[in-house]
Structures are given as C-alpha cells and as structure tokens.
Amino acid sequence: MSDRPIDALDKAKGKRVYIRLKNGEEITGMLKALDLHLNLWLEDVEITAGQTKRKSNVLLIRGDNILYASPV
Amino acid sequence: MSDRPIDALDKAKGKRVYIRLKNGEEITGMLKALDLHLNLWLEDVEITAGQTKRKSNVLLIRGDNILYASPV
Amino acid sequence: MSDRPIDALDKAKGKRVYIRLKNGEEITGMLKALDLHLNLWLEDVEITAGQTKRKSNVLLIRGDNILYASPV
Amino acid sequence: MSDRPIDALDKAKGKRVYIRLKNGEEITGMLKALDLHLNLWLEDVEITAGQTKRKSNVLLIRGDNILYASPV
Amino acid sequence: MSDRPIDALDKAKGKRVYIRLKNGEEITGMLKALDLHLNLWLEDVEITAGQTKRKSNVLLIRGDNILYASPV
Amino acid sequence: MSDRPIDALDKAKGKRVYIRLKNGEEITGMLKALDLHLNLWLEDVEITAGQTKRKSNVLLIRGDNILYASPV
Amino acid sequence: MSDRPIDALDKAKGKRVYIRLKNGEEITGMLKALDLHLNLWLEDVEITAGQTKRKSNVLLIRGDNILYASPV
Numbered sequence: 001m002s003d004r005p006i007d008a009l010d011k012a013k014g015k016r017v018y019i020r021l022k023n024g025e026e027i028t029g030m031l032k033a034l035d036l037h038l039n040l041w042l043e044d045v046e047i048t049a050g051q052t053k054r055k056s057n058v059l060l061i062r063g064d065n066i067l068y069a070s071p072v
Numbered sequence: 073m074s075d076r077p078i079d080a081l082d083k084a085k086g087k088r089v090y091i092r093l094k095n096g097e098e099i100t101g102m103l104k105a106l107d108l109h110l111n112l113w114l115e116d117v118e119i120t121a122g123q124t125k126r127k128s129n130v131l132l133i134r135g136d137n138i139l140y141a142s143p144v
Numbered sequence: 145m146s147d148r149p150i151d152a153l154d155k156a157k158g159k160r161v162y163i164r165l166k167n168g169e170e171i172t173g174m175l176k177a178l179d180l181h182l183n184l185w186l187e188d189v190e191i192t193a194g195q196t197k198r199k200s201n202v203l204l205i206r207g208d209n210i211l212y213a214s215p216v
Numbered sequence: 217m218s219d220r221p222i223d224a225l226d227k228a229k230g231k232r233v234y235i236r237l238k239n240g241e242e243i244t245g246m247l248k249a250l251d252l253h254l255n256l257w258l259e260d261v262e263i264t265a266g267q268t269k270r271k272s273n274v275l276l277i278r279g280d281n282i283l284y285a286s287p288v
Numbered sequence: 289m290s291d292r293p294i295d296a297l298d299k300a301k302g303k304r305v306y307i308r309l310k311n312g313e314e315i316t317g318m319l320k321a322l323d324l325h326l327n328l329w330l331e332d333v334e335i336t337a338g339q340t341k342r343k344s345n346v347l348l349i350r351g352d353n354i355l356y357a358s359p360v
Numbered sequence: 361m362s363d364r365p366i367d368a369l370d371k372a373k374g375k376r377v378y379i380r381l382k383n384g385e386e387i388t389g390m391l392k393a394l395d396l397h398l399n400l401w402l403e404d405v406e407i408t409a410g411q412t413k414r415k416s417n418v419l420l421i422r423g424d425n426i427l428y429a430s431p432v
Numbered sequence: 433m434s435d436r437p438i439d440a441l442d443k444a445k446g447k448r449v450y451i452r453l454k455n456g457e458e459i460t461g462m463l464k465a466l467d468l469h470l471n472l473w474l475e476d477v478e479i480t481a482g483q484t485k486r487k488s489n490v491l492l493i494r495g496d497n498i499l500y501a502s503p504v
Contacts, residue, residue, distance in 0.1 A: 003105040008113035008132040018128075022095070022137070023166070023211070033147040038134055041152035056162075060152040061212045062182055065166070067095070068133045075249040080257035080276040090272075094239070094281070110278055139237070140277045165355070167310070177291040185296035200306075204296040205356045206326055209310070219393040224401035224420040234416075238383070238425070254422055283381070284421045309499070311454070321435040329440035344450075348440040349500045350470055353454070363465040368473035368492040378488075382455070382497070398494055427455070428493045 009034055012071035017042070020067045025049045028072060029059060038063030081106055084143035089114070092139045097121045100144060101131060110135030153178055156215035161186070164211045169193045172216060173203060182207030225250055228287035233258070236283045241265045244288060245275060254279030297322055300359035305330070308355045313337045316360060317347060326351030369394055372431035377402070380427045385409045388432060389419060398423030441466055444503035449474070452499045457481045460504060461491060470495030 009017060012031050019027040019040065029042030040063065045056040081089060084103050091099040091112065101114030112135065117128040153161060156175050163171040163184065173186030184207065189200040225233060228247050235243040235256065245258030256279065261272040297305065300319050307315040307328065317330030328351065333344040369377065372391050379387040379400065389402030400423065405416040441449065444463050451459040451472065461474030472495065477488040 003113065005105045005107055005111035005113040005132055007105065008130050021211070027212075033149045033151065035149055038132075039149035041147065041149040056214045058152050059212050059214050060149055060182075062207070062210045063134070064136070064208070065211055066134045067093070067137055068099075068131050070128045070131050075257065077249045077251055077255035077257040077276055077279075079249065080274055110276075135278070136280070138278045139239070139281050140243075140275050142272045142275050167355070171356075177293045177295065179293055183293035185291065185293040200358045202296050203356050203358050204293055204326075206351070206354045208352070209355050219401065221393045221395055221399035221401040221420055221423075223393065224418055254420075279422070280424070282422045283383070283425050284387075284419050286416045286419050311499070315500075321437045321439065323437055327437035329435065329437040344502045346440055347500050347502050348437055348470075350495070350498045352496070353499050363473065365465045365467055365471035365473040365492055367465065368490055398492075423494070424496070426494045427453070427497050428459075428491050430488045430491050 006034070006036060006038070009038075009069050009071070016072040018070045018072050019061065020069070021061075021065045022067050023065070027059070027061065029056075035063070038066045038069070040066070040069075078106070078108060078110070081110075081141050081143070088144040090142045090144050091133065092141070093133075093137045094139050095137070099131070099133065101128075107135070110138045110141070112138070112141075150178070150180060150182075153182075153213050153215070160216040162214045162216050163205065164213070165205075165209045166211050167209070171203070171205065173200075179207070182210045182213070184210070184213075222250065222252060222254070225254075225285050225287070232288040234286045234288050235277065236285070237277075237281045238283050239281070243275070243277065245272075251279070254282045254285070256282070256285075294322070294324060294326075297326075297357050297359070304360040306358045306360050307349065308357070309349075309353045310355050311353070315347070315349065317344075323351070326354045326357070328354075328357075366394065366396060366398070369398075369429050369431070376432040378430045378432050379421065380429070381421075381425045382427050383425070387419070387421065395423070398426045398429070400426070400429075438466070438468060438470075441470075441501050441503070448504040450502045450504050451493065452501070453493075453497045454499050455497070459491070459493065461488075467495070470498045470501070472498070472501075 017031045026048045029045035033041040040061045042059045045059040047054045089103045098120040101117035105113040112133045114131045117131040119126045170192040173189035177185040184205045186203045189203040191198045242264045245261035249257040256277045261275040263270045314336045317333035321329040328349045333347040335342045386408040389405035393401040400421045405419040407414045458480045461477035465473040472493045474491045477491040479486045
C-alpha cells in the first residue's frame, strides 16, 4: 500500500472525472494530464456554476482551486 | 515518542476516517493513501455538506482544504 | 500520455485563449507567453468584469488569480 | 535563551494542551506529536465550536489552521 | 517565442504602466524596476481607490497584491 | 545599519511585547523565543479579543497570524 | 537600470516611510531595517486605523500584510 494520493486520479487518465472547486463550481471532463499541484488538463468539459452550465473543448484548471476530485 | 503528527492518520490506512474541511463539509471514507500535505485518497466515501449527503466510490481531497482528521 | 497540464495552454500560444479569474472576471486575448505559475502574457485583450468591458493591447496576468483557462 | 518557539509546545508532549483555531474553534487534548508546521496529533480530544461540543479519541489538526496554542 | 510572461512588463521599464490590484485599486506610474514576484517600483504615481485619488513620487507595490498589469 | 527587521523584536527577549493579530486580537506577554516566521513563545500572557480578556501562562502564536509587534 | 524593486524602499533607510496595509491601516515611521519579504522595522511610528490613531516607539510589521510603501 505505497500508493500516493494522486494515484486516485492518475489512474483515471483517459476517463471522465468529477471536480469540485473551492468556489462551489462543479466540472466534469476527460482527464488528459495532471501534476502534483493538481493542475488538470480536461477535455470535453462541462462546467456547472450555480444554475449556469457551460461547455468547453479543453480546460486547464489551476490546482489550488480544487476542493476534491473523483473518477466518474 | 518520536512519532510524526501524520502517523495519527497513517496508522488508519485501510480503515475508515473522518475528515472536516475548512468550508464545513464532513467526509468519511476508507483511507487508501495520504502524503505530507494531507492530500488524501479515500474509498467508499460519504460527503455531508449542510443538509446534503453525497456518495462517491473514490475521492481525492486536496490537503490544503483540511481542518482536521480522525480515525473513526 | 506524458503531457503536462500546462501543455493544454502552451499549445495555444499565438492563438486566442479564454481566462476566468477567481474574482469572476473573464479575459480573452492572444497568448504570447506563459510559465509554470500560469503567469500569462496576452495581447489584443478584452476584459469583462460584470457589466463592464475594457480593452488592452498587452496584459500580464499574475498566475495566482487564475481559476481556469481554455484555448478558444 | 536559544529556545525555539515550538519548544513552548514541545515540552508539553504527553500533557494536555489548548488550541485555538483561526475559525474560532477551541480544542483541548493530550499532545502526542507535533512538527514545525504545527501539525498536531492529539488524543482524548474535546472540540468546542460555538455551542457545539464534540469528542474524539484521536485528532490530527493541519497546522495552518492554528491561531495559537498553550499547555493547559 | 521563448518569451517569459514578465517580459510583457519588463520591456515597459522607463515607461508608464497600469496596475490593477486584487482589492480593486488602480495604479499608474513610470516603471523603474520589477522582479519575478511582480514586486514593482513605480515613480510619478497616481492611485485610484474608488472615488479617492492619491499621488506619490515613489511607490513599492508588494507583488502578491497584483491582479494584472499593462504597459500604457 | 545591517540590522534585520526581526531584531526589532529579538532584542526584546525577556521583556514584554505587544502583538496585534490579523483577526484584531491583541496580545501582550513576556517574549521567550521567536523565529524568522514570527512564531512566538510568550509567557505571562494577556489576550484581548473584543470585550473579552483571557490570561495564559504560556502561549505559542503561529507567526502567519501576526499583523505587527512592538516591544512594550 | 538593474535596480531591484526593494531598492525603492531600501534607499529610504533612516528616513520616514508611509506604509499601507492590506487591511486598510496606514502607518508612518522611520525605516530602520527591511528584508526581501518586506518585513519592516520602523521607529517613531504612527498607526491610523479608521478614526483611531496610535503611536509606538518601535514596530515590526510582518511583510505579508503590506499593500504598498512609499518614502515620505
């Protein structure tokens, strides 16, 4: 059990993940790349901010905004 | 008594832990991995945010959001 | 798949990008340079802050203000 | 007088300490381990958050939440 | 295109720049020196904080307060 | 004049100092030890938080909470 | 023009400076010492916090509280 916490997300590369930001926004997308700061490169993205939904082909999230993340 | 504080949680790996976030959310889950920033990989997770409860199979919490943590 | 997250934006150099700041402002411009902190040099910039729109020929954004970014 | 500030707490290991968090919560417990970030491992813990009191056998406090601390 | 983002401002040394702070204040002045944290030494400065305007011959801005900056 | 700013407080070791925290609390006590982060070990302490006064024999203040400090 | 931004303040050592804090407080005093974090040792100090004025013979300001600073 010498896993690193980031492996929880790393093994989801190429699959969809759910991200919750500190400001309450929720983001789902296909995880393309990540690093130890939790900077994330997502593709085919949907962002939910309160009642508003937006779509984006590609999104780079700055890791310090992230509350938690899950493989979907 | 040369324990490190993180050992309080490290010895709970494979068991359930309780996490309280700075934003007031409460999370319980089985601790799979942790690091010195308190980044946590949890499994079989329940998140309580005010009146709302959510479940997640796998959750990666960014450590800087954590207020405190306990083995259950 | 050994991409770094920042490559999501790096490959948009010379093209237009969309930036959302933590304070809610939205910025679009042509990406001239970026670094690992997400400090960004944009040209031909439009800033939307609530109902207010401003234009700028050149803008340096301090990276710690960024929520997320997208190639347009 | 070449003491380090952390020695104020270090010499209380095995004894009860009082912790005040930045969010106003007050915590008392037996200090089992600490580090230079003020991450704390407490045992036999009582947490007071406004009118609410909770108990915990073991608690790991992330040091960046701490306002100040005292031996009891 | 191996520019660094800070070069957007560095090439404005000796000329006037516009600075917007995270707290909403707006500052213009002649840029005398800058560093990688975006600490800035300005001369012949005008500060606009809401309805209030102030002038200063010399101003050192601590870089972590900066939202973005532009050559004027 | 090659003094370091921290020497303003360092030379007050063994004497009483006044501390103002970012949250508005005011603390006086005898300075026993300090470090470069401004972590402080005080003895014979009085804490004023609004209308409330508390006393403590020993107090460790986490330096990142400090606004400014004075020898008394 | 290889000045560092901090030189804007450094050359004011022994003279009076004006400091504005992130919390809105304004401080003037004779600058005795400073470092790269903008920790400042001031003497013969006047602090203005809203309608309240206070004086202090010696003041150590923790640099992370500073918005900007000027020689007077």
